[in-house]
Amino acid sequence: MKVLVLGGGGQVARAVAACAPAGNTVLVKSRLDLDITNESAMTSAVAGSGAQWIVNCAAYTAVDRAESEASLAREVNDTAVGAIARAAAGGCRLLHLSTDFVFDGASNRSYMPADRTNPLSVYGATKLGGERQALEHGRDAIVLRTAWVYASIGRNFPLTMLRLMRERDEVRVVADQIGTPSWATGIAQAIWGLIDSSAAAGMYHWTDLGVASWYDFAVAVQDEALARGLLARAVPVIPISTADFPTPAKRPAFSVLNTESTRLVVPCPAQHWRHNLRRMLDELRA
Numbered sequence: 001m002k003v004l005v006l007g008g009g010g011q012v013a014r015a016v017a018a019c020a021p022a023g024n025t026v027l028v029k030s031r032l033d034l035d036i037t038n039e040s041a042m043t044s045a046v047a048g049s050g051a052q053w054i055v056n057c058a059a060y061t062a063v064d065r066a067e068s069e070a071s072l073a074r075e076v077n078d079t080a081v082g083a084i085a086r087a088a089a090g091g092c093r094l095l096h097l098s099t100d101f102v103f104d105g106a107s108n109r110s111y112m113p114a115d116r117t118n119p120l121s122v123y124g125a126t127k128l129g130g131e132r133q134a135l136e137h138g139r140d141a142i143v144l145r146t147a148w149v150y151a152s153i154g155r156n157f158p159l160t161m162l163r164l165m166r167e168r169d170e171v172r173v174v175a176d177q178i179g180t181p182s183w184a185t186g187i188a189q190a191i192w193g194l195i196d197s198s199a200a201a202g203m204y205h206w207t208d209l210g211v212a213s214w215y216d217f218a219v220a221v222q223d224e225a226l227a228r229g230l231l232a233r234a235v236p237v238i239p240i241s242t243a244d245f246p247t248p249a250k251r252p253a254f255s256v257l258n259t260e261s262t263r264l265v266v267p268c269p270a271q272h273w274r275h276n277l278r279r280m281l282d283e284l285r286a
Helices: 011-018 039-049 070-088 122-137 157-167 184-196 214-227 273-285
Strands: 002-006 025-029 053-056 093-099 142-146 171-174 202-205 237-240
Touching: 002 011, 002 039, 011 025, 011 184, 039 070, 053 070, 053 184, 070 093, 070 122, 093 122, 093 184, 122 142, 122 202, 142 184, 157 171, 157 214, 157 273, 171 214, 184 273, 214 237, 214 273
Parallel strands: 002 025, 002 053, 053 093, 093 142, 142 202, 171 237
Antiparallel strands: none
């Protein structure tokens, strides 16, 4: 099978390419290779690729900056997805990656794929628009929501925490936002599971198992990094409230995604987030 992966510079796209099952050909395109906002270029690229699937990991992900760059965020996260979906409709299926930020965080239980959306930020609103574009225009399209993505490369929470813990005498981390850290490799394995099982079109959720606050995640990063010699000393990790750390974009206070229905389809087992954090840190140490 031939799979075209968009957003090639990102964490999930790199993981999709790295863990491709044998017998698959992966064509990875970064924004330097292909302007996804150019519909004619997108159509030509898809037609020329011979791909049976497009995996769209491309996105505008600067959550706070999106509040002042709404047009650009909408162009990449919403309008361009329509162009990708229309290009895919000519002969291949689309799997589009989305986010927990489409929800408002007011739920008292984990979010099901069919639950009502209500984004609080420009980023969330534009990603919701992209979901609708994918499902409306794509051929048997799949939208896969995930959350709190990290890897041993790129810009993400664990790598930022490691840097701050080396530089500072303490770190202060929000403790009243709850979600699920998700290793990019685990997400990539789920993507391949959906592709290989020819999953039905529609909405899916995938994260690692378990829940955490950003504070919990930071404490775990320090504990596991110390055990692996990635940090030379421990520093106090101070829990703070969202009100203590104001940001331009409002975040959902609770954005745990219910992955049960996806786990019935995907053959690879889901792992607890702390297990996958250890695996990522082992990779980083190596």
